[in-house]
Amino acid sequence: MEVYFDNSATTRVLEPVRDLMVKVMMEDYGNPSAKHKKGMEAEQYVKEAAEIIAGTLKVSPKEILFTSGGSESNNMALIETAMANKRAGNHIISTGIEHASVYNPLAFLEEQGFSVTYLPVNEKGHVSLEALEAAIRPETILVSIMYVNNEIGAIEPVEAIAKVIKKKNPAILFHVDAIQAYGKLVIRPKRQGIDLLSASAHKFHGPKGVGFLYIDQRVKIKPLIYGGGQQRGLRSGTENVPGIAAMGEAAKLIYTDHGEKIRALVSLKDYMIERLSEIDGVTVNSLPGDQSAPQIVSASFSGTRSEVLLHALEEKGIYVSSGSACSSNHPAVSGTLKGIGVKTELLDSTLRFSFGISNTKEEIDYCIDMLKELLPVLRRYQRG
Incomplete structure (x- = not known):
C-alpha cells in the first residue's frame, strides 16, 4: 500500500490539469508575444488563467503576476517592494516562523541597510497584535506575515493584522505568503487588507515551476527581471504558457465545490x-x-x-x-x-x-x- x-x-497534478498542459505544449504552442494566430491562442491561455485566479480572489486580472513559483513570488514581494519604497523608510516587520523564501530575502535586505523586526508567536503559533502594533515605527514600509504556517498549520489572523497596520499607517504595505493557504482557505485580499499575496501551483494540484503574485494596483514595486517587457514590464521573459494555463485549471478545479x-x-x-x-x-x-x-x-x-x-x-x-x-x-x-x-x-x-x-x-x-x-x-x- x-x-x-x-x-x-x-x-499530485490533477488529470484535467495534466491534459491541458500537454495540449498547450503539443498543439497551442505559440509564443504569446507573437502577432499571428498561434501567438494569440497562447496569449488567450494566459489571459484566461489570470481571470480564473483573479476570480477566486475577487481582484482584477491585471493584479495577477505570473512567476516561477512561491519562492520567486516571495522574493519579488519583499526585495522589489522594499527597493521601490526605500525613500519612505527602511524598516520591515516579519515573524519568527516564516519560510526560508521569506527569511533569506529579508537577510539580503538587511545587508542592503534595511532593518527587520521578527515578531515571536504564542504556543498556538499566532502573532500578537499588541506586539505588532508596538513594533511599527515611522520608518516602517512593509510587513510580511505568512497566512498558514507550513509546519504546524497555524492560521494567522491576517484581517486583524491588516487593521493594526493600516490604523497605524495606511501607507505600510502588507505582504502575505499564502503558499499553504491558497486553495485551502477563502481569501479576499481587498476585504482583508492584503497588498501583496504569494501562491504556488504545485501546492494545489497544479504543476511545479509556476506560481503567482497578487499585487494591488496601488503598490509601487520594481521589476525583478528586465527584458522584453512582458507582464506590463514587471517580469520580462516569455511566459510559461503550459504552466500558467495548467495553474489556472488547477485553481478552477480546487475552488469548485x-x-x-x-x-x-x-x-x-x-x-x-x-x-x-x-x-x-x-x-x-x-x-x-x-x-x-x-x-x-x-x-x-x-x-x-x-x-x-x-x-x-x-x-x-x-x-x-x-x-x-x-x-x-x-x-x-x-x-x-x-x-x-x-x-x-x-x-x-x-x-x-x-x-x-x-x-x-x-x-x-x-x-x-x-x-x-x-x-x-x-x-x-x-x-x-
Whole structure:
C-alpha cells in the first residue's frame, strides 16, 4: 500500500490539469508575444488563467503576476517592494516562523541597510497584535506575515493584522505568503487588507515551476527581471504558457465545490489527531477543526528521531515530512517548533502529515497501525 501524506511539500497534478498542459505544449504552442494566430491562442491561455485566479480572489486580472513559483513570488514581494519604497523608510516587520523564501530575502535586505523586526508567536503559533502594533515605527514600509504556517498549520489572523497596520499607517504595505493557504482557505485580499499575496501551483494540484503574485494596483514595486517587457514590464521573459494555463485549471478545479473539499480535509485532519492520541509519547502540535489549516498535522514522537521514523514509514510505503521540504537542504532546528514552545528533546522528533483531496481515512488507519508497530522497536533501538 502506498500512502502519500506529504501534500504540503507538493501535490499530485490533477488529470484535467495534466491534459491541458500537454495540449498547450503539443498543439497551442505559440509564443504569446507573437502577432499571428498561434501567438494569440497562447496569449488567450494566459489571459484566461489570470481571470480564473483573479476570480477566486475577487481582484482584477491585471493584479495577477505570473512567476516561477512561491519562492520567486516571495522574493519579488519583499526585495522589489522594499527597493521601490526605500525613500519612505527602511524598516520591515516579519515573524519568527516564516519560510526560508521569506527569511533569506529579508537577510539580503538587511545587508542592503534595511532593518527587520521578527515578531515571536504564542504556543498556538499566532502573532500578537499588541506586539505588532508596538513594533511599527515611522520608518516602517512593509510587513510580511505568512497566512498558514507550513509546519504546524497555524492560521494567522491576517484581517486583524491588516487593521493594526493600516490604523497605524495606511501607507505600510502588507505582504502575505499564502503558499499553504491558497486553495485551502477563502481569501479576499481587498476585504482583508492584503497588498501583496504569494501562491504556488504545485501546492494545489497544479504543476511545479509556476506560481503567482497578487499585487494591488496601488503598490509601487520594481521589476525583478528586465527584458522584453512582458507582464506590463514587471517580469520580462516569455511566459510559461503550459504552466500558467495548467495553474489556472488547477485553481478552477480546487475552488469548485470548495467547501465540500475543505470539510473532507478537516475531517481527515481531525481523525488523524484522534488516532494519534491512541499512541503513547505522541504530542500533536496542530489544532483541530477550523482552528488551524485543514491539511496539516504536526506531531512529535518521544524517544525517536524524526528522520529515522520518516524512513521507517517510507519502507512501509508511507511518505511524510520531517519539516518544510524547501528547507530540507539546510537542516536546522525549526524556528516554528521552538517558537510555539515544543520541548527541546522533541524538536528533532517531529513529523508533518499533510493531506490532499484524494487521501482517505483507510490510509490514516494504515499509517497509525504502522506507527504502533514501528515506534516500540525504534524507541528500544534509540535507548540502546
